[in-house]
Amino acid sequence: MPKRSSILWAAAILTTVAPDIYFRVAPMWSGAEGGVFFSWVSWGRCTGYEVDSQLQSLLDPVWDFPLLWFGSAPLIALAWGGRLLSERTGRPRLGRILAHSAVTVMIVRHLPSPLLFMLDASADRRCMESWGPLEVTGWGITMDLYYLVPVALVLLAVRTPGPSRRGRLARTGTAVSLAIMIIIGAVADTAAGKVSDSQTLDCAGFGDGVASELDGREKGFLCGIRDGAFGEGVPQLADLPDRELLAYGRHLCELAVRNGGDINAPAVSKVIGEMNSLVGPLTRLCPKVAEVEQERERQRQAENDAFIAAAEKSCAAHPRHRPRIKPVRQVRATMWTEFWHINAWDEGSEGGEVGDMIADLVGSGPGALNIWAADEIGHACVTGEAYRRRPPVETRGWEQVVEVGYETAKGVMVIVDGEGGRLPNLAAGGPGSYRVRVHVRGRKTAQEHIDAPDGTVQLLIMVFPGAEKNPVIYRDYPPRRPRK
Known part of the structure; x- marks a missing residue:
């Protein structure tokens, strides 16, 4: 066997075992231990990835054969030995067949993945994601291409001497193609970590x-x-x-x-x-x-609308309050709460401080008013009445009746609920001092029964001019304090 061929065979074996040697020696030099683990998910149906997965699943048992360990170095060594033996016995053709068979095995093992990866990359860039993190995929593709180097060395070792322009062009084209694949893999690997703001x-x-x-x-x-x-x-x-x-x-x-x-x-x-x-x-x-999700939201909205309609129907079924003197206006509404209360503020006093809740029912401050309306989140059937003079006190049929003062510099007292619903302005006399008398029934039932029927809580709110500041409790019972 010519010396040149022996050198090429030896170089092929050294090339295949070099990565294994490096990965065994490098940790001893650096002292590094452990590894990095990756997981990923696939996108859609990508032909190259699907074919590669099936091919690898089919051939995995073959790759575990000892001849293919260490980058297929034992296989190349066996082919080299067969080549030497065939030349000594005068049957060089048999040696070339063994060498070409070893090369074919290595090509089948290392060439499909890069080609199929390129197929996916050219068809749809998103298919590249199916192959996993490009940090891993790029390395794997690079190593597959690396293991084609000993393939080229073996082919050169068994090549029949003689000039061939066509052969040189083919080898040059192959080398350029491999270089392009490596460059594309490197570019894709660089773009893998992009985080768009x-x-x-x-x-x-x-x-x-x-x-x-x-x-x-x-x-x-x-x-x-x-x-x-x-x-x-x-x-x-x-x-x-x-x-x-x-x-x-x-x-x-x-x-x-x-x-x-x-x-x-x-x-x-x-x-x-x-x-x-x-x-x-x-x-x-x-x-x-x-x-x-749109259908689910539509169903939720329909259920919510039905719930609100049922509550409004229950409130509308209550008899209207018959005041003993004629109010300026009387309005009824179903009002919804967030965290127990409905509120009123003078213009410019939104979110102002409210004093202590009197009998846990109503509290007021400068341009601010809080009224208990439901146990945490719920609704109340509210009647609001605006007067120009003080109406008679009514306690019959009500669990609590409490009166407090309210000041408005702008002549505004609009009661609003947690959903944005509101009553018309009840400050009929414009800017000045008012008294707010709040009547409630159904509170005890709502606090003691979490599934109290719709329309259980009824509120009557009378607003009329008055300079008195002190609160007055006309009727009360020992209520259970709202949760805080």
Whole structure:
């Protein structure tokens, strides 16, 4: 065997075992231990990835054969030995067949993944995400290409001498193709960690975003995660690179679609966990989830409308109050509370301080009024009456009757509830001092029974001019204090 061929065979073996030697020696030099673990999710159906997965699953048992350990160094050594033996026995053709067989095995092992990866990358850049984190994929592709170097060395070692222009062109083309693949892998690896900010994504909608490689759904999803543009944002995911974040979103979308678009399905909710604010951004990325969530919201709205209608119907069924003197105006409304109270403020005094609640029913301060209306969150059937003079005191049929003072510099006392509902202005005499007399029935039932019927709590609020400052309790019972 020519010396040149022996050198090429030896170089092929050294090339295959070099990575294993390095990874065994390098930790001893650096003292580093342990490793880094990655997980990822796939996107859609990508032909290259699907074919590669099936191919690797089929051939994995073959790659565990000892001849293919250490980068297939034993296989190359066996082919080299067969080549030497075949030349000594005068059958060189058999040696070339053994060498070509070893090369074929290595090509089958290391060439499909780079080619299939390039197929996916050229078909749809998002398919690159299916292959996993590009930090890992890029390294794997690079190593596959590296192990084609001993293939070239073996082919050179068994090449029949003689000039061939066509052979040189073919080898040059192969080398250029491999270089291009390595460069593309390196560029993709560099872009893998990109984290687009809200300005780049144009989350504000001013049209000055520069992330042209992303479509509207992708931008909407990233904005919802990082900027809170469609909800609260998801701090747990906000720092992930675009690629990983979009891959995660597509995985959730695919999982949700398999479960009818329902994010509450056990398989989906298990993945989302405590990240409830992820739902809003996900509806921007996944049309099926958006469709299901819109239908769910429609059902919730319908149920809420039915609940409100039932409460209003119950309140309307109560007999109207028949005042003993004629008021300037009398209005009725179903009013909803947040944290027990309905309120009134003079213009410019919104959010002003209210004094102690008298009998836990009504409290007032300069331009401010609080009235208990329901046990925490609920509703009350409210009648408001405005007078120009003091009406007679009525206590019959009421559990509590309490009167307090109210000052308005602007002549405004509009009672509002927690949902934005309001009564007309009850300060009929304009700016000045007023008395507010509050009557309530049904309070005891509402506090003692969590499932009290609609319309249980009834309030009658009489407002009339009066300079008296001190509160007056006309009727009371030992009420249970509201929860705080």
